[in-house]
Amino acid sequence: MTTQQAIPEPIQPGVLYTLADFLRLVGWKRYAMRTARENGLKVRRAGGRAYVHSDDFFAYLEKLDQEGN
Numbered sequence: 001m002t003t004q005q006a007i008p009e010p011i012q013p014g015v016l017y018t019l020a021d022f023l024r025l026v027g028w029k030r031y032a033m034r035t036a037r038e039n040g041l042k043v044r045r046a047g048g049r050a051y052v053h054s055d056d057f058f059a060y061l062e063k064l065d066q067e068g069n
Contacts, residue, residue, distance in 0.1 A: 011054045019043065019050035022057070036060060 011017075011025055023033060037043055040063060042056040 011057060013054055013058065015054045016044075016051050017054065019052060022052040026057075039064075 009025065011022075017025065019033075023029070028036070033041075039060070041060040042053070044051045044053065
């Protein structure tokens with residue numbers, strides 16, 4: 001018996017995600033997120049919650065691509 005995995009929905013441009021939703025969508029664990037933050041990914045905080053804007057994520061990926069990672 002095989003199990004099918006759901007295809008995750010893509011990160012949409014111009015959307016602000018809660019940190020929990022963002023981690024679920026990109027499939028990262030806390031360590032990967034911590035590393036990304038140390039390498040420049042912006043995390044915004046408001047009202048005791050953390051958020052990631054998709055445009056910041058795309059800029060972070062572009063930066064990694066330019067650095068050759």
